[in-house]
Amino acid sequence: xxxxxxxxxxxxxxxxxxxxxxxxxxxxxxxxxxxxxxxxxxxxxxxxxxxxxxxxxxxxxxxxxxxxxxxxxxxxxxxxxxxxxxxxxxxxxxxxxxxxxxxxxxxxxxxxxxxxxxxxxxxxxxxxxxxxxxxxxxxxxxxxxxxxxxxxxxxxxxxxxxxxxxxxxxxxxxxxxxxxxxxxxxxxxxxxxxxxxxxxxxxxxxxxxxxxxxxxxxxxxxxxxxxxxxxxxxxxxxxxxxxxxxxxxxxxxxxxxxxxxxxxxxxxxxxxxxxxxxxxxxxxxxxxxxxxxxxxxxxxxxxxxxxxxxxxxxxxxxxxxxxxxxxxxxxxxxxxxxxxxxxxxxxxxxxxxxxxxxxxxxxxxxxxxxxxxxxxxxx
Numbered sequence: 378x379x380x381x382x383x384x385x386x387x388x389x390x391x392x393x394x395x396x397x398x399x400x401x402x403x404x405x406x407x408x409x410x411x412x413x414x415x416x417x418x419x420x421x422x423x424x425x426x427x428x429x430x431x432x433x434x435x436x437x438x439x440x441x442x443x444x445x446x447x448x449x450x451x452x453x454x455x456x457x458x459x460x461x462x463x464x465x466x467x468x469x470x471x472x473x474x475x476x477x478x479x480x481x482x483x484x485x486x487x488x489x490x491x492x493x494x495x496x497x498x499x500x501x502x503x504x505x506x507x508x509x510x511x512x513x514x515x516x517x518x519x520x521x522x523x524x525x526x527x528x529x530x531x532x533x534x535x536x537x538x539x540x541x542x543x544x545x546x547x548x549x550x551x552x553x554x555x556x557x558x559x560x561x562x563x564x565x566x567x568x569x570x571x572x573x574x575x576x577x578x579x580x581x582x583x584x585x586x587x588x589x590x591x592x593x594x595x596x597x598x599x600x601x602x603x604x605x606x607x608x609x610x611x612x613x614x615x616x617x618x619x620x621x622x623x624x625x626x627x628x629x630x631x632x633x634x635x636x637x638x639x640x641x642x643x644x645x646x647x648x649x650x651x652x653x654x655x656x657x658x659x660x661x662x663x664x665x666x667x668x669x670x671x672x673x674x675x676x677x678x679x680x681x682x683x684x685x686x687x688x689x690x691x692x693x694x695x696x697x698x699x700x701x702x703x704x705x706x707x708x709x710x711x712x713x714x715x716x717x718x719x720x721x722x723x724x725x726x727x728x729x730x731x732x733x734x735x736x737x738x739x740x741x742x743x744x745x746x747x748x749x750x751x752x753x754x755x756x
Contacts, residue, residue, distance in 0.1 A: 380733050380742045382694025383572055388636070392628060392651040399624040409620050418623040419583070420631060422567070426545065428585035429558040430592035433618035434599050435570020437542040441512070442472065442580035443616050444538045444564045447594045448585075450475050450509050450573050457497070458512040459539075460702040460714075463522075463720040466514055466540050467703045475486075477712065478508070478645035479704055481719040483522075485660035485727075487674070489598040490721075492523035494512065510536045515544035516559045517698075518574070518671035519662060523549050523561045536718070537562035545575050546637055559585050569626055574640070574671055577622040601730075632647050640670040641737025643743060647673060651747045653754055672698055673734035681728055682755075685740075687753045693746055696731045745749035 389396070403414060417430035434440050450456060452474030457465055460479035467477045480497050483490040498505060511530050515519040524537075530537045541547075541559040545567050549556045559565020569581035587593050594611075598602045601615035645665065648658050655678035661668055677684060683698075688695045702722040704714035716723065732746060 378745045379692040380694060380738075380746055382696055382731070382733050383573060383735050384737060385576075385693040387735070392632065396625055396628050399628050400621055403620045403624045405621075407638050410536035410617055414620040414621050414627065416573075418421060418618075418627055421478065422545075422583050423585050423628065424587055425633075426541075426557040426565070428662055429566065430479050430585065430589065432584045432586075432595040432599065433623060434582045434584060434616040435618055436550060436580040437452065437566060437570060438469060439599075439614070439616040440568065440584045441465055441538065441540060442469040442541075442616070443595055444478055444566055444584050445473055445475070445510065446468055446598050446613070447537075447564070447591050448510055448536055453507070454509040455507040456510045456512060456603060457508055457720060458492065459514050459516075459722075460704045460719045461487060461699065461725060462514045462516060462540065462703075463542065463699065464583075464703075464706075465514055465542070466512060466558055470512075471709075472668070475509070477703065477709070478504075478715065479719060481721050481727070484721050484724075485515050486519060486521070486662045487725055487731050488519070488521035489526070491522050491529060492527065494529050498533070505533060508533070508535055510538055510563075511541055512538045512542040513562075514542075515547060517659070517674055518544050518669040519659075520544065520547050520549040520558050521668065521669050522662075524551050527561060536564075539564050540569075541566040542568035543573065544669060547669045548663070550663050560587070563588065567684070569622065574636060575626065576627055577625045577629075579622055580705065581618050581626065583618070583623040634707070636736045637669045639663050640673075640734055641668065643736070643738050644668070644670045644673055646740065646743055647734075647747070650743075651675075653751060655728045656754075661732040664666060670734050670737070672731045674729050676725065676728050677730060678729035684750070684753050685730060688746075688749060691745075691749045693749060697726075698731060700726055701733075702726050725745065726727070 397428040422430035517601040541564040569577040598613035599616035602611035603610045657676035
């Protein structure tokens with residue numbers, strides 16, 4: 378049996394005609410940049426996640442970048458974030474000449490640990506005024522502990538940019554009521570990369586916010602800082618989302634909650650049937666309905682790379698997200714961190730493995746995956 382890590386075609390097949398019709402509509406309109414499809418998607422995404430404003434941009438990376446630009450992050454500023462995420466989270470900070478400051482993750486959620494953020498502030502009082510933003514990542518489809526993070530940030534008047542690239546539709550049981558990812562901080566950033574739960578057919582992203590002034594600034598920044606056309610009040614970039622991708626996403630978002638449920642059901646099946654001593658299944662920090670399982674991550678006690686080879690040989694897709702934490706990346710050597718500084722991130726990087734979790738995965742496929750993992754560790 379062959380079990381891919383992700384089968385995009387299985388998702389596409391039932392809605393192929395609907396997507397083609399939506400794309401053809403844009404082609405016939407000749408409105409390829411901007412236009413009604415962009416506006417409709419921005420409104421739809423904002424409403425979906427409980428924010429007031431949505432600003433479509435060219436990728437999840439550019440969403441993070443333009444969010445930092447909107448806060449006037451500049452050379453020498455400090456931005457606090459996790460050392461364990463996709464590279465864009467830290468890369469955008471460095472691209473602006475700012476300095477990434479890393480704080481280790483929680484051993485169960487793999488999200489940044491609020492207690493360690495508080496500890497960092499206690500131990501670095503002289504750097505407080507240089508911290509211009511905090512970027513928590515809602516990793517793998519589960520929200521970071523935002524009540525604690527926002528309490529820390531608000532006490533010090535620090536903006537919070539939520540990196541929700543993997544978590545559109547995930548939830549958080551805040552003390553002030555149930556919230557959606559990216560609706561809680563100063564701004565939130567989504568990615569529509571094709572492998573995401575809500576993915577387009579190319580690159581795409583969005584920033585959402587409840588701040589009207591920031592929304593207006595983001596609209597300008599994504600178009601070279603201009604408004605009206607050819608009049609530039611600031612220096613921005615070309616961060617525009619194209620209308621064909623918006624049309625595709627408007628089709629797909631109608632099915633997103635059902636796709637989330639499929640992933641949640643598959644995760645539950647793994648949880649109930651993949652029980653091996655020493656292996657840590659994903660920890661549900663709040664409730665299963667709040668976790669959208671962009672990835673299903675196991676933490677294995679030993680022989681992770683040998684397990685990967687065994688699964689590959691059995692035609693079972695798998696991946697490591699992420700094998701090298703930021704502080705161990707060659708490009709960040711100048712920051713002065715060393716191996717051992719963030720032990721939980723380092724451990725997870727060496728012991729985690731992602732299994733197939735996409736909605737169209739069958740029970741027979743999951744049974745095959747489970748049996749092979751049990752076979753490997755029984756040896």
